Amino acid sequence: MSVRVRFAPSPTGFLHIGGLRTALYNYLFARHNDGKFVLRIEDTDQSRYVEGAEQDIIDSLEWAGMKIDEGPGKGGDHGPYRQSERKDIYHKYAEQLVEQEQAYYAFDTVEEIDEMRERLKKSGNPSPKYDSITRQSMKNSLTLPQDEVEKRLENGDEYVIRLKVPRKESIRFEDEIRGHVSFETEGLDDQVLLKSDGMPTYHLANVVDDHTMEITHVIRGEEWLSSTPKHILLYNAFGWDAPIMAHLPLIMSPSGGKLSKRNAESEGIPVNTKDYISGNYEPDALVNFLAYLGWSPGDDSEIHTMEELCDLFTLDRVSKGGAVFNYKKLMWYNENYIREHSVEELKPRVEALFLGKGFEIPDDDFLTTVIELLHERVSKVDEFTSMGAFFFEAPTAYDEKALKKWKDDSPMLVQSYKARIEQLSEDEFEAVTLKDKLKETIEEHDVGFGKLMMPLRIAVSGQGFGPDLFPALELIGKEEIIKRIDTALNKL
């Protein structure tokens, strides 16, 4: 049987980075096994539906380099791939369960259920359930006379369909990642399968879809582990074989807890994939990083392309414990990938970034040189424009920290250097010569290299760090450099 996996997010907002990793593991597993990667949109909660979320999911997957085999907009033999378009299917299956007496209609209002729970709580039951005991005193097709049930149905009274969860039964299953897992049905509510708005709940829709879409492996976050017995119960009720389950460890925030908008952004970690896109992160770096958050190939390797990851990925190497998101490691990956990308690869993106900042690029050689000069020093592609702005315009301000290196003798030294390079013709204004002139200057005044270097760098770029200075001076050109030195001498 060929492998089919699915990524099944709900369109309730932008795609979360944890969701992206779940998608990634599904994708890697599919590719590794020559299987299919299906996207299914779980839009059964109309109140939480967010316009544009589905597109965001699709865009995010594409950006990260995951190709969908079947899904909305893409098509396939198992559609539709949006749950809101499969209502009839769920109805049919829910009714089937009622007929089989494995489920029943319930007419209780939310208020009535709350009341029941409150009452039981007061009488000492800490976690009251709508279960095999309490359902006997509620308004449902198990307690109401047959004709009243029919009348209510005909009248169009609101109802839900609930699963008849057995009273005391052990549900055991094998999880690919965790091994043996078992739950008792005691402690489970009679799950609502069909909501009063006609939509299925996650549990029903998920099971029906996974079965009808012929999903072989369910790879999802650990937050679903305790729902799995409900799903097993459903598979059993339908007489279907359950797919193989694999529950992934959660991605945690450095401050503790499941990575969420709240606890992540306060740590400087973007949570939505779109933030990584607009933040100019390298998709292959993020993918590499995410793959290693909860999985490792077992050797000492760290850097792998998507293709290599597809090759290496197996579920038995996924770890069980939650993994804390390490932003610095992500940045390390990002730097690595930038360095691995050639100047030619980088060029269009960097050009767009510079243009976006309103800088005019004189010619292609100029851009090439700028990128070459900054290539090894940049950890995110947008730093080309922050670190490299001075190639295009004179510094508008001088970095305060850098200014500490602007000492009493700095003006004199800079002045002295300026006098020397002013003598140079345009042709002579090149890196080697400029460096020689600096040597001459420091020798004359008997000071160390840094004594002149730093002030010069500050005068020209406004910063205390940056690319190799002499080629930068050459690129910017004599006239402009002299001008910047004069300005600095004036201001500082």
Next chain:
RNA sequence: GCCGCGUUCGUCUAGGGGUCCAGGACGCCGCCCUUUCACGGCGGUAGCACGGGUUCAAAUCCCGUACGCGGUACCA
């Protein structure tokens, strides 16, 4: 509360009874390279949650405790 899952350096992890006084990576620190900033190279720092078993031998197996996380909805 109840149920479930987890726990190896600060973080991601390797390791699944002897080869482990625990290996790699990020971070941090130091040195070298570079008369600048980086890159790079080299080295250092730091860990088997705790307590009981089982065994000649336990990071590895079992039990318990602690801690963390998740779930407990007509949300997914």
